Structure formats: C-alpha cells, structure tokens
Amino acid sequence: KAVVSTQSTGARVWLPALELVKQSFEDRFSVHPSGKIIKLAGEGCPWKEHLYNLEEEAGCEGSVLYVISQSSDSHRVMAVGVRGEGFTNRLSLPEKWMGVRDDALSEISGIPQCVFVHANGFIGGNKTEEGALAMAVKSLDMQGQA
Numbered sequence: 165k166a167v168v169s170t171q172s173t174g175a176r177v178w179l180p181a182l183e184l185v186k187q188s189f190e191d192r193f194s195v196h197p198s199g200k201i202i203k204l205a206g207e208g209c210p211w212k213e214h215l216y217n218l219e220e221e222a223g224c225e226g227s228v229l230y231v232i233s234q235s236s237d238s239h240r241v242m243a244v245g246v247r248g249e250g251f252t253n254r255l256s257l258p259e260k261w262m263g264v265r266d267d268a269l270s271e272i273s274g275i276p277q278c279v280f281v282h283a284n285g286f287i288g289g290n291k292t293e294e295g296a297l298a299m300a301v302k303s304l305d306m307q308g309q310a
Contacts, residue, residue, distance in 0.1 A: 185214035192228065198310055199224075201300045203293075204233040216247045229255040229309065230300040238279050238289045239296035241303075245286075256285030257299070258306050275299055 188202040188211075195201050204211060211231060219225045231242045243253035256262075261273055261281040269278035275298045279289035290296040304310040 181209045181211065182214050184209050185211045186218060188231075189215065189218045189222075189228070195232075195297070196301060196304070198304065199227060200229045200304060200309060201297065202228055202231050203297070204231060207234045207236065209233065212245065215244065226254060229304065232293065232296050232300060234293070235289065238291050239293045241288045241290070241296045241300045243286045251284070251286070253286055255303070255307060255309060257281050257288050257303050259285065261285070261288065261303075273299065273302060275302060 184205055185202075188204050192199045192202045195203050202215070211233075215228060215231070216225075219227060226246075228244055231240075231244060233240050233242065241257070243256050246252045246254055258273075258281075261269060262285045263281070263283040264272060265280045266278065269281060270276055275290065275295055277291035277295045278299070279291060281288035281299075288296070288299050290299055301310070
C-alpha cells in the first residue's frame with residue numbers, strides 16, 4: 165500500500181513539478197538578467213531536487229540563488245540551499261533583514277509590503293510577487309551578486 169501511495173504521489177506531484185521547475189529554469193533570464201532568480205508558478209511545488217538536477221544537466225551548478233513562489237496569503241523569496249549541506253544557503257537574504265517583520269522590514273529594505281525575513285535568512289515574504297522579486301534583486305545587489 166505504501167508503494168502504491170508513493171507512486172501515486174510521484175505521478176500526481178513529482179513529475180508535474182519537474183515540468184514547472186524546468187520551465188522556470190529555462191525562463192530565469194527573463195526574471196533577472198543574471199539568471200540567479202527563478203519564479204515558480206503555483207503553490208507548494210517540490211522544486212529543490214529538480215533544480216539541482218537541471219543545473220547539473222546544464223553545467224551551471226549553484227547558479228540559481230533565489231526562488232520566488234506563491235504561498236496562501238503572500239509571495240515568498242527562498243534562498244536555494246547548497247546541495248547536500250543541510251541548512252547552508254548559497255546566498256542568504258541580507259543579515260540586516262533577518263528577523264525583521266512588516267513595516268520595519270519595508271523601511272530598512274526600501275521595499276513596500278514586506279511581511280518577514282526569517283532569523284536565519286533562508287526565506288522571506290512580501291504581499292506581492294513584485295515585492296518578493298524586489299527583495300531577491302535587492303539582496304543580490306547588496307551582496308555583490310547582481
């Protein structure tokens with residue numbers, strides 16, 4: 165029964181996710197000229213292994229630093245982790261944003277409608293997709309990665 169459930173989940177979630185991540189990866193230079201940010205359509209897409217594999221196949225491992233996606237009530241900017249390194253990010257969100265929320269975060273970042281940046285800098289949120297993208301772009305700029 166567990167095998168059937170796993171196969172069903174793979175067919176229903178994992179394989180369609182591959183197509184979404186592949187399209188996002190192929191479109192990354194239209195999101196930002198550096199190609200370091202991808203935007204995922206939809207919510208709750210399992211993307212990490214797909215992204216790592218696509219980068220490996222393209223010969224550009226480690227090139228994508230941030231993923232923009234939708235959550236139930238906002239948009240997220242997620243730092244891509246280093247493959248096989250647990251909680252190590254390729255590039256965390258800026259330290260001065262970490263643990264800051266709402267208006268205080270909007271003020272220090274200069275980006276309207278911020279929601280939060282986690283204290284460890286692996287994820288942040290904004291009320292709009294444009295705001296989440298602005299957070300990723302500003303993070304690249306601030307850390308010399310643009």
